[in-house]
Amino acid sequence: MTILLAILIGALWSAAIYLLLRKHLIRIILGVMILGHAVNLFVFVVGSLPELRRGAPALIEEGKALTTLPADPLPQAMVLTAIVINLGILAFAVVLLRKWHQLSKEEDFGELRPGE
């Protein structure tokens, strides 16, 4: 399972880098988002490595005893924070895209031109 997630993270990274190298602004923003997801997934996997605490519950029900080690809460907190940060960045990127659209002609909407 971890191997599958690792391959997935690699695939997401490749897709993100491919998109980041495009010339259209909206594809760059998509690349940024996929990269954010890939890194968040990596952090999440770190928290559930087989030798640590795989599949364990995060919260313990009242009255029940602990049979296994509980799931590690710290990577989950890290992922939550990272998701929120990426959301803020996405909001900024979308407004950037919109402003670019406003300032440029209709045909080259979003397309990046070389030079200043």
Place this chain on the structure above:
Amino acid sequence: MKSALVILPLLVPLLTATVALFWWRSRRYQRWTGLAGSVVFLTAAIALLLRVRRGEVIVVEVGGWEAPFGIVLVADLFAAIMILSTALIGLAITVYAVGGIDCRREIFGFHPLIHILLAGCSGALLTGDLFNLYVWMEVIMISSLVLMTLGGDRKQLHGAVAYFLFNFLASSIFLLTVALIYALSGTLNMAQLSVVLPELLREGPGRVAPILFLVALGTKAALFPLFFWLPVSYPTPPPGIAALFGGLVTKIFVCVLFRVFLIVFASEAALMQQILLPVSGLTMFIGVLGAFAHTEMRKILSFHVVSQIGYMIFGLALMTVTGLAGAIYFIVHNIVVKTSLFLVAGIILALRGTMDVTRVGGLARQQPMLSAAFFISAISLAGLPPLSGFFGKLALIESGLATGEGLLIAVALVTGLLTLLSMMKIWMHAFWGAPDREEESSPDDVVLVPSRIVPMKIALGGLVVVTILMGLCAGPLFELMSIAAGQLLMPETYIGAVFP
């Protein structure tokens, strides 16, 4: 009382930003709030520095949770010195902005953003937890992104895309490496990592971690070969905002680099030295070469930013107390001088409507005080005595000679010469000579009325006074920096304060 001193540099700018947001509709109240907040921030920073100047390290456990389970804020002397520089620049930019920022930008949250950026810088300097460092770095990044695009000119959007792309990539690599380090060691506390990482970094994925950090922080701190986004993006915003970037933000990331590689990766000193020494030389040299290719002041100054960072990394790579003390002194000197040079560019823009030095002339005759300010800042940057740049470079070169880095010393000296040449080029075109008669037709809406230029000149004058004082008091300042350098190079004090 001790913990209040550590919390204030975070709290004051955030509160100022919040109050300024309440006055969204009134530029005047925002301005006053910003000024008051900057003065209080400066006072808090001075108080913190006075408290830790003998070498004491103050630790605050946020929420009462003990390290390593909670986040700690660690105020060592290095952090205090840098927070003072941050506060100083915050005040200078806020004073400058009274006249130098057009109302279109001011109305859209310029003042709150500045203070959020300052809070982010303080946070990045004070934190003792790797993930918290990531969060503060993102605060800096997002607020600087908005500042960079404030006003919405087309060039600004171009610059912002480059800035956004590479800084986001760098942040993602940083987060990835933080997760990797957590997987290896089970902790995010910098002091604890300093203790447990040495064995863990020997095999497998651990060997990649320091290099990944170097790539991520190197992009943000504009090291060779990762600095290419800087000259594309820093020249685009107006000079008041560009001053904040070129003068402060990049240097804060250099400080973060210092912190990470001296405290967390203390065991990897040899590897870092191997990599950072050539990188610093190349950064110095290529940065200053780039400055010769341009005639617009912001572009020239952006390349100089890159070049001066090479000097700071050179001091880091030497890994000696004098080298590091020289680097810290150089960082503070550079923060002040670079900001003042950008502010000079802003005043030239206000007076003549352009920042292209070939189209400006004769300012020395018309604006003697401005010319004196530029001249002092320029030769301080180039490293001539008795100003601060000379002492910073002297310390770096002396410790370089002591460790036997002959080639890099030569590169540093040649770069200093080229920096001087570049500054003289600006001087010859813009300040010397007769004013160009034909260029009097500057666009009216850019040239400002004299009353608005006065606060800009006050800000510039303040910074020039600081750089002169830094040069005059170089001796005592050096002793202070040496204590800070000692704390960084021998992390036992740091670790001992976090885990008593």
